[in-house]
Amino acid sequence: MKIRAGGGCKFCATHGIDLSGQSKVYVITHQEWKAVKIGIGACTGYTSRLIQHERQGWQLHQAREYTTGAAAYDVEQAVLGRLRQAGLVPFLTSDVMPNGWTETCSATRITAAEVWTMVDEETRSAEKPYAPRVGGRPRAAVLIDAEAAAAEMRACGYEPLVPYPGRTNATWPSRCTTCGHEGRPTFNAVRNAGQRCRICRAKETQAKRAATNAPKAQETMRAAGLEPLEPYPGSQTPWRCRCTTCGRETSPTYSNVNSGSKGCRFCALNSATDERASAEVRAAGLEPLEPYPGRTTDRWRCRCSCGNEVMTRLSSVRSGTTGCKKCPRSGGRTDPATAAAEARAAGFEPLEPYPGKTTDRWRCRCRCSTAITLTLTSIRGGRTACGTCSRGATR
Structure with missing residues (x-):
């Protein structure tokens, strides 16, 4: 399994500690946590493990360099074995210290000096260390053949768009040969985990879900008076059906029908044929100048009975509004005779018919003979005089 997952020779590995290069064994302490820790590492560079520990508050007690990481590893494991036999490790948990918590022990039970004494003893008793490797550490790009990697990607359904990035866990822009979607999978995920195109996976999941829900969806649509004309497309996709009541084709969604809405928009008066819509607007005093938009x-461009050309909607006509600005508005909550009586009671004589809404501007004559424009809303709010009367009363 380790070979199939990309493992191999531990000395040639491109990750983890370099067993064929120089390394250190170190013992560190943490005063706040009252803990002692032993560890190994190259301890070079800004991202070395020892520097990371120092950023978390650990203090270096002592360290020793070894010719190879393998020798340092043997010493560390020997010391950890002795500590485990004494029941001293681990002391901290992974929540407190994610990296290296298994190599910690309580400072109240053993001191850093005692741990370092174990390091000295195991170093003296260690066998001849491994010979260091000649040359630098191999890179992942050297261990993976670019052409072979591209061939594996094509065998898994991906066409690489750029050369091999050099690392198995680096994203590799590729195109799915099935659906054409461009993604950024990693060679490691495709080779070891069998990662496939997410678009293809989503389509397959939707197809399986649709096949499972199709019988129930068809029964629900037929119960609502709709006969499906095509296979079930999904709950949120318009589904072409024929209404068994009026015989017209409509495209509701299964989600809306299942939630209780009427499936046929014609039967629900949400839509209408050209003949029916034309008859409705003619009954409202409008003559269509173009076919019903649907x-x-x-x-919808129409001509009012007064000769004015208007742009109206069938929904507006059904609610009682024609949209003509030259004609008095009808269908308001206030009767024109009642509105005129309210205006006269407040001291205003209407000069034109009531416009139809309480917020529309209405030309009237004040008791001082001044022609003004006001609204029925202002009259109902207590207005009884024009601006001329108000200024005269102030003087």
Whole structure:
């Protein structure tokens, strides 16, 4: 399994500690946590393990260099074995110290000096250390053949768009040969985990879900008076059906029908044929100048009975509004005679018919013979005089 997962020779590995290069064994302490820790590492560079520990508050007690990481590893494991037999490790948990918590022990039970004494003893009793490797540490790009990697990607359904990035865990821009989607999988995930295109996976999941829900969806649509004309496309996708009541084709979604809404928009008066829509606007005093646009909320060019050309909607006509600005508005909550009586009671004589809404501007004459424009809302709010009367009263 380790070979299939990308493992191999521990001395040639491109990750972890370099067993064929120089390394150190170190003992560190943490005063706040009252802990002692033993560890190994190259301890070079800004990202070395020892520097990371020092950033967390650990203090170096003592360290020793070894010719190879393998020799340092043997000494560390021997000391850890003795500590485990004494029941001293681990002391901290992974929540407190994610890296290296298994190599910690309590400072109240053993001191850093005692741990370092174990390091000295195991170093003296250690066998001849491994010979260091000649040359630098191998890189992952050297261990993986670029052409072979590209061939593996193609065998798994990916066409690489750029050369091999050099690392197995680096993203590799590729195109799915099935759906054409461009993604950024890693060679390691494709080779070892069998990672496939996420778009293809999503489509397969949706197809399986649709196949499972199709019988129930068809029963629900037929119970609502709709006969499906195509296979079940999904709950949120318009589904072409034929209404068994009016015989017209409509495209509701299964989600809406299942939640209780009417499936046929024609039967629900959300839509209408050209003949029916034309008859409705003619009954409202409008003559269509173009064919019905198809939806009740679409703008429709018509001519009013007064000769004015307007842009209205079938939904507006059904609610009682024609959209003509030259004609008095009808269908308001206040009767024109009642509105005129309210205006006269407040001291204003209407000069034109009531416009239809309480917020529309209305030309009237004040008791001082001044022509003004006001609204029925202002009259109901207590207005009884014009601006001329108000200034005269102030003087």
